[in-house]
Structure formats: structure tokens, C-alpha cells
Amino acid sequence: MKSMTLAQVAECTGGRVEGDDSLEVSALGTLQSAQPGQLSFLANPRYRQSLESTRATAVLCRPDMVAHNPVASIVVDDPYGAFADISHRFDTAPSPEPGIHPRALVADTAMLADNVSIGANAIIEAGAVLEDGVVVMANSVVGAGSRLGQGVRLWPNVTIYHGVVIGPRTTIHSGAVIGADGFGFAPAGAGWKKIAQVGGVRIGADVDIGAGTTIDRGAIEDTVIGDGVIIDNQVQIAHNVVIGDHTAIAGKAGIAGSARVGRNCVIAGAVGIAGHLDICDGVQIMAMSLVSRSINEPGVYASGQPVDQHANWRKNTVRIRQLDDLFRRVKRLEKCSQDNGDTER
């Protein structure tokens, strides 16, 4: 376990220490459960009570919370961001040594920069390019002619098809599949004729792609993921989708073919976005909503229906199928009411 003095924590987070800056912390903890020797943070003043009873050695907090902090403070304006910065000092993830594992398979025509790390049974196909500091962990496959930018990290069991370009510092988690064929078929008699998917996938810099996520290659042109996009687990991104910079996509969302999502959007969990539509910048879609038309105005959108007790749900859900009829009935009543000279409204 690494260990840092509070002075070092303050330096790394651009904060200042209130208390003994020679104290040491060697791990992170939540306010509620942190032990002595651990560093915690308070981002949301609502949790002030947890601060007041914390057993952490030190807490990253805002100036106005210092008075409520029974232990040492590292005072910062953005405790959550400061916690994000410092968290990496305590990361427990393995840092693979540079070098090519004797059991890795690298094609003669692949081009590897210095300091790449290739794990056991990883496979780098012909013509692939791995820039400086790339990490490809065990059992991952990089397809022919694909290019991984500086510092790209593939966790184990990642599959990158041929003709995929990935920008610097992008991380892809296990089980993800980048560049599989888009779902492109032409009707043919009773059945279907496959259309070769000759486009590729272009992924920007500083992208994070979750476990089990799939991003298909384009039919003709590329599927494109912008810079700084963050994508959670089991997200499906179909062929020729374009995602703008810094957009966040939560787990189990699905985006159908040729949809264009703007910059700085937030797509919540299990959202479905239909194909061939546009979503402008700055749109937020709430969980389990269906987007079936283009959205041209920034803002928050939703359609998910929250649960009710089963008996109520059953009663009401059948009524939805009679809704249009009800509107007609009410219209008729309004007409009668007027004919009767009711002056209301």
C-alpha cells in the first residue's frame, strides 16, 4: 500500500491542509466507514453529519466545511474533483511492465513503439500499429491494420477487429468488442442478403469504454466516437453512429444505426435511441427512455414509467389502450355542458 503525507495530498490536489500536514494516509474511505490512516472527502454538504462523526485521518472538503470537520482537512474548492485526482495514487490496479510476454503473438508486420506491454496470449495481427505506452492485456486481440494511440489500455479479453483507430489514453474494459459487423442486410425474397461492412471505427482520445460494450464498424463510412466520451458497460453502438465529444452513456443504453448524438449529452441507463436521427448538444435523456425522433433543443427528456404496485398497475395499464376513446368522451361531455349554457371557463 502506498502512503502519502497530508502535505503531499494537498500538493497533488492544489489544496491546503488544516491540521498536522505530516500525518500519513495509505488508503481511501467513505466518511461513514473510513478508518484511521484513510483519506475521505465531502462533496455534498447534505452529508455533513457523516463528516462530524468520521474516523478518517483527513477529509477533502470545502472551506465552509472545515469547522464541521473533527479531523484534519485538505481544503479545496472542488472536493469531488480533488478526490478524483488523488484516487489514482491509491489505485490497486496492476501496472503491467513494458515488454512482450513470451506467449503473446505479434505479427511480423505489426509496428510496436517503445514501452508497449503485451500480455500472455494477446494477439496483434498484421499491420497493426501500437504507439508508445500501449498496454494490451492477456487474451486480447488487435485486428489487422488497427491503430492504438499512445497509452491506450486494453484489459483482458478485449476484441478489436481490423481497421479500427483508437485515440491516445483511451481505456477499453474486458469483453468489449470494437469493429464487429454492423447489422446491415438487404431484403432478398423470403430472407436477407448480408451487406459487407467496409467502414471502420474511429474512437477519439481519453475515451473510456466499459465491459461488454459493443461498437460496430460502419457500413461504408466509419462509426465515430468523439474525444472524452465515457461509455459504461453493455452499451450497444450500431454502425455509423456518431457520438460528440464528452458525452456520457450509461450502462445498457443502445444507439441504433446512423444516429448522431451531440456533444456533452448524458444518456442514462438502458435508454434506447432509434436510428437515423439527430440529438443536439447538451441533451440529457433519463433512464429507460425511448428516443424515436430527433431532438433539436438542449434540455432533459424522459419517457420511462416508474413502477406501481401490481394491482394498481394492472388497473391503469389497460386504460392506456382506451385513452383516445376517453378523450372523445370528454369532448362530448364538454359539448353538452356548453349546450346547457354552462358558462364556466
Added chain:
Amino acid sequence: MKSMTLAQVAECTGGRVEGDDSLEVSALGTLQSAQPGQLSFLANPRYRQSLESTRATAVLCRPDMVAHNPVASIVVDDPYGAFADISHRFDTAPSPEPGIHPRALVADTAMLADNVSIGANAIIEAGAVLEDGVVVMANSVVGAGSRLGQGVRLWPNVTIYHGVVIGPRTTIHSGAVIGADGFGFAPAGAGWKKIAQVGGVRIGADVDIGAGTTIDRGAIEDTVIGDGVIIDNQVQIAHNVVIGDHTAIAGKAGIAGSARVGRNCVIAGAVGIAGHLDICDGVQIMAMSLVSRSINEPGVYASGQPVDQHANWRKNTVRIRQLDDLFRRVKRLEKCSQDNGDTER
């Protein structure tokens, strides 16, 4: 194919034979399609007709069904449970021999108990601990310092990250990823700052995890799956989720960060559960429902809307956006009606 006498079947299921207990069965079959030499079962009396015409050699059934059974009966109180017990005698799954495949890779610092079975190209990272009888099949990866309890079985192409603890007799199917980073990012200017996910994953005993399911590691503390939890395919469980013992989660369900699900819950297919909420013990959520608030009372909950013919659906679905307005209109009509001295109600 193994073969058992009905006497042996009765012994294994705690039942008694009505008929010739020396008859042999060598496979399982449904009542409708079973052939001579096969064993079937009747759990639900509704299917009595299938019983009356079955060609199976013997049927596991309740005492009151014996009279309707044209073939030998193994009489038990719980035919479905008895079938579950006996089914394993006819399992066709391979039982890997103990031993380490010459093409497996086991780190020097990994600790392997006796009778573990490690398949070809499987990788056991530094400091991992595999207890007695663990099976790690081909191309699976066990990350640094992770611990697999007695009899744990990983099918091929499973990925276990570092710092994951898995209880005895737990089974994990292909494509599953345990311990990938949770989706933790702090807003930073236009974009996002990644937060190192330093927690782990703790999975209990006798857990079953389906193909392609992902369970993320905790941000600070662990993600926790209780004992006897059963999880189907393509389920997403986010960081710091806690699942109580014996809860069942069907395919494609998604549970967002820090949600707590109680014991003995049943989460149906494609259900979405929002983050930072609590679901008490004994809650059942029906298919494709969205849980966006805590649930404090056991019972059945739903919000999924079943399909209608497209023409009707289109008519009614637009009306949902006018629903609040309709309520106002009806209120107005009620007021008029009262003003007119209608005495009804």
C-alpha cells in the same frame, strides 16, 4: 450415457416407485416428447393430459397423479425439486480432470489448492488463491490477488479482475466480467475526470452468474453479491450495489450504482433499477419495469406496458402527453355538473 434404475432414482430423490423399480432410464425428457428409456416429471397438474399420453419409462409425480400415470411413477411431494436433484445425474457438461494444462499460465505467487483444474490458455495472475476443487476453463483470466473459493467453476472466456473474492461453489459462465471499473467520473470543465475504482467485488457462496453478465468493482468499498443469488445472462450490476441472499435476477436487468436490493427478491427480465435506492426483502419486479424510487414494502411491482396493435398504440400513446390537461378538463366538467345541482355521487 449414464443409466439408473428407478430404484436408484427413488433413492436419489427420496421418493418411492410405483411400478417395476428395476426399469432403467438413461436420459431426461419432457412428458410430450420423452421416449422409452427416459425419465420425465409432472410438476403442474394442469399438464395432466400430457402425463396420460406420455411414452416415458417413468415419471416423477405427486401421489395424486399416480392414478393418471400410464407408466411407472416415482412418487414425491415436490416433483420439480426432485427433478432438479436427479437432473445432475444426466448432465452432459464436461467434468474437467484435476490438473494444470501445460498451456495454462500460473503466476509463481499464485496459491493453488489440491484438485484444481486449470484449462488451456487460462491465466492465473500473481497472488491469486484457488481453493480446493476450483475449475478454471480455457482462456479465462483470474486477476492479481483474487480468491476463488472451494469448487468455484469458471467456464471459458471469463474475466476476473484483481481483488475479487468469490465464495464456494459459485459458477460463472462465459463472457462474464467481474471487477471491471465502476462508471465513476467527476465533472471537469467540459469533460470528465476518471475516479480510480479502488474497491473490489465480494461474491457469496452458491451464486450462479450467467453469460455476458458484468459486475463492476466498487469505487471505494466493495460491490457485494449475497449467498445463493442467481443471476441470468447479460445482467449489469454497477459499482457498490449490494444484493441480498437468494435474490434472483433475470436476463438483461440492470442495477445502477449503490442500489441495495434485499433478500429473496425476484427481478424479472430487462428491469432497470436506478442508483442510490433501497429495495426491501421479498420484492418482485415484473419484466421491463423501471424502479426509480426506494421500495419499502414487500410485494409485486410493475410498470412495463404491453404491446398493442400499432394503429391503436399510436392513437393512445400521443394522448399520454395530454393526460394532465385531460384531468383538468374533467375537473372543470365536474364543477359545472355540481353547479347545475346534479346530486349524483
Added chain:
Amino acid sequence: MKSMTLAQVAECTGGRVEGDDSLEVSALGTLQSAQPGQLSFLANPRYRQSLESTRATAVLCRPDMVAHNPVASIVVDDPYGAFADISHRFDTAPSPEPGIHPRALVADTAMLADNVSIGANAIIEAGAVLEDGVVVMANSVVGAGSRLGQGVRLWPNVTIYHGVVIGPRTTIHSGAVIGADGFGFAPAGAGWKKIAQVGGVRIGADVDIGAGTTIDRGAIEDTVIGDGVIIDNQVQIAHNVVIGDHTAIAGKAGIAGSARVGRNCVIAGAVGIAGHLDICDGVQIMAMSLVSRSINEPGVYASGQPVDQHANWRKNTVRIRQLDDLFRRVKRLEKCSQDNGDTER
């Protein structure tokens, strides 16, 4: 890059050239972005404007579009189908050489026909059968006794369990898992008793299975996928499901246990189909819909609710829980209205 003359394109697509048939094309492009040397197509007359300004060298189009085409035409009746045919000539996917990679592992009892191609670290278990021209790419696993028909192609990191039968020319993309245990458990006291899943999976000819899709083995009998079925990414097909020929299933759809889907159905993205029901031939289900009852009439069905602005959504969504009550209130008003002798309607 391969290159073809327009004469060759016409021959391959059964069309005729309007223009210089000695011109060469070496890649595909969209009407909007095609460069000289590229071949494009116009399937939908709505995009005629793009045709009129295209820079492609030649365009596959219908006879009535030739007049609007500024460049050479390959005249065909079905441009989209013709494009599908020709697209494979320009495919960039690697074509693995026949042969067994020295780092592949093939069990002694596996039976391999001529011209099979087995990639690095691929594993073929005991008794598996690979017919002529089968391609198993890197890190894929074929379980004991499974059979891959002529020309089947498995991309990297595919997992085929034991006892799976796959028809000729079927393609399976990375991360897919075929034949994992169905979700079969019997209640047992507070918990669950696993039921061995002794059925297999039978997949027809010319099936296309997307990345990360899971198809479970049957509990007793087989799970069955018909001929010419096309399945997108991250689809979940549970045990004992039966899918009819030529049905299309889009990304993230889920089909629960023992459901039967007919022939020539189209299941859109993220649709959920409950277990133990029947859907007849020729049914189309729109995106994110829930099918909870059998469907016996061909046609289009839907239940997905499209997004609204959050403020409106919140107002209206709470009203759904009061809908049944509203119907009663309207009924009462109608009664009053009649008692008042209103003769309307």
C-alpha cells in the same frame, strides 16, 4: 485494394452500364461523400439530390434515375440488393488461410474436414466436428462434441459450449456465447436448486449472430434458431426458445424461456418477449416494446413510449397511476349528463 471495371460490376449485379464500362472502381462510397474511383448506390429516390451532386465514378440505380445521374450508371431493378452483392468484392475483412495455427489446440478426437482454418489459441474440444471451410479465429473455444457446418465462421473470442450444432455458412461475432446454461432453478426453501441444462442448441444455415449475443442451451430439449435468421449484438435468447426462419432480431432484444417466435418476424431493438408464449409468422414488434401475451395475427405491434420534455413527462406520468379513477369519474359525468336529458350522442 481490389479494383473492378464497371463491366465487371454490371456482370456481378446483373445490371447494365450506362456510360464508359471500362471505368474502374476500387472502393464503395455514399452518394454524398464518394470520391472518384468509388462506387455508390441510390436505393431511395428521396435522395435524388445527393445523386445529382455525387462525385462517385459510378452509381447503382434504377432505370428511372439514370437521367438524374451525372456519372456512369449501373442500371438494376434493386439497387440495394445489387449493392449488397457487390459489397463483398470490396470487403476489407481478413480471409484467414486454411490451416491450423501451431498455437491452436485441437483435441485428438476432434474431426476436422479439409480447408478448415483454426487461429492462434483457439481450442477445439474432444469430439467436436468442423466441416469443410470452417474458420475458427483466435481465442475462440468450440466445446466437446459440438458441430460446425460447412463454411461456419467464428470471429475471435467466441465461446461455443458442448453439444451445440451450427448449420452451414453461419457467422458468429466476437463475445457471443452459445450454449451456456439456461436460467433453470427450482425453489428450495429460502433459496434455489439448480436444474442441470441437458438440452443443446441447434442453429440453422446462413444465420448471422452479433457480438456479445448469448443463446442458452435447452433445459431438456434444444434451443432452436431457424435458417437465415439474423441476430444483432447483445441479444439474449433463453433456453428452449424457438425462432422461425428468416426472422430478424435487432440489438439488445431479449427473449425469455420457451417463447416461440415465428418465421419472417422483425423484432426491433431492446424489445422484451416474455416466456412461454407464441408469436405467429410475419409479426413486427417496434423498438423497446414488451410482449407479454401470445400474438396470433401478423402485423405491427408496439408499446414503447417516446420521450417528452422532462417537465411534461413528470406531469403526465403521475396521471397514469390515476387513470382508472379518471375513467370512473367520466362515467359518472356521462350518467349525470344523460339524467339531465342531454340528447347528444
